[in-house]
Amino acid sequence: MPATEQSMVSTIDSTRTQTRGAEFWQGVKATFPLVVGAIPFGIIFGALAVNSGLSVAATAAMSAFVFAGSSQFVAAGLVAGGAGAFIIILTTFVVNLRHSLYSVTLAPHMKHLPQRWLVPLAFWLTDESFLVVEQRYRQPDDSPYKHWFFLGSAIFMYTNWQLCTWIGIFAGQALPDPASWGLDFALVVTFIGMLAPGLRSRPVIACVLAAGAAALLLAGLPNKLGLIVATLAGVAAGMLAERGRATP
Amino acid sequence: MMTAQEALLVAGMAAVTFLVRWPVLALVSRVSLPRPVLDGMKFIPPAVLTAIIVPAMLMPAGSLEVSITNAYLVAGVASGVIAFRTRNLLLTIVLGMALFLLWRWFW
Structure with a gap:
């Protein structure tokens, strides 16, 4: 066992997670602090995007179909700057390249899963879910349902992101200049909380x-x-x- | 309503993002990875987190800002200490965010 083995998320109790439902809820529970950290981020995105000139429908569609926070921020900034679709799509690709590192890390644990699992879980792969799911897969117990933990984490993150985007859309129409609110620190402090204990x-x-x-x-x-x-x-x-x- | 240009933009972004996330997951499932790659993977989470956090704390406005008035830096370091000692993520987020907002308001 390497010395780097550590658990940053203490809420995962591997001894009690042997059924699909229990794994699912453990995934939701372990993701809760990360959802709290993502709330301001999602709200600012919604507010920023509608202020940058994107329509309400395009802002909501971006959260629903792209579902990659930092690239959505960058895209909103580029739209405000008048960049063309091709440049924005290319930038999105580069900003999201780190997700391929996440896929490489998780893939050996997900070998047995059929595409009906791999396709949605890949779509729902975010920084946050990767962090908790990677820890779950590293735990030594041989639960066959660890992908249900992933599903719980992913659905919670996704639902929250949609809600926060909509809140941000309405807040952004009422209050101008969302970038000055300073809530972008929420993501930084979440990641510090994940990193420092290790x-x-x-x-x-x-x-x-x-x-x-x-x-x-x-x-x-x-x-x-x-x-x-x-x-x-x-x-x-x-x-x-x-x-x-x-x-x- | 969404314009055609916006629909194209969202569809393009969705496609490239999915093409970063999915193929590796689908293909690596079929081959086994060499030992050094497997050994290195446990360093990906701390490395990615650091690469996101450090510039956000030290260059919040795009240029290096090592100063007591930099709330990102002060609250960031304090949050790191809290997280290291308590291992409590939720507590770190709440205290760190409160300190950050206070610090910004104070200066």
Whole structure:
């Protein structure tokens, strides 16, 4: 068992999650704090999008069919700046590239699932669900229904995102300049809460230092490309630190 | 109502996002990954989180801002300490957000 093994979400009780329904509700429960963190983010998106010139229908459709928060933000910003559809779609692709890293991580655990599971779960894959589902899959119990945990997490995140988008659409029509509300910090603090408890092993600390330094140095790259490169730098540093310890 | 251009935009964004999320999940299911890839994957969550958090805290307006008046930095560091010590995500979000809003209002 690697020393980096840790649980950032303490609400997952693996001893009691053996039925489909129990897994589903455990997924909902484990995702609750992340939903709280996503609420302001969704509201700002709705408000920002209608203020940037997108129609109400297009704003709602984006949340319903794209369902990828940070790329929706970037798209709203680009619409406000007058960018064309092709540029926005290309940017969306780059901003969402990190999801392929999530898929690579989860895929070995989901080998047995048919497409009727893989297609919706892939569509619902977000930063938040990835974080809790990855932890669930890493737990050693052999529950055959861990994908139900994923489903619970995903449906909760999705429902919340739709509701918050609509709240934001109405709030944005009433109150101008949503970007100045400062609620974008909610996402930052959520991710800090996921990350900090895990900073107890050398390889993870090495990973975080490298990713942080690279992210700062590469912040000037267009389309958040720096995010992908910094992630890979962090992974490489973590692996090197772990190898250095295994063979002193 | 949505214009045709907006419908095209949303459809395009939905398509590329799905094409990032799904194919790897569908294809990797059929091949087994080499050992180093499997070993490295556990570092993806901390690395991604850091790569999102650090620029958001240190460059909230796009340029480096290491200052006591930077609420993102001050509340971010405090939230990190709270999370590290309590391991309680919900408490971290509530306290961190409250501190952030207070700090912004105060300065």
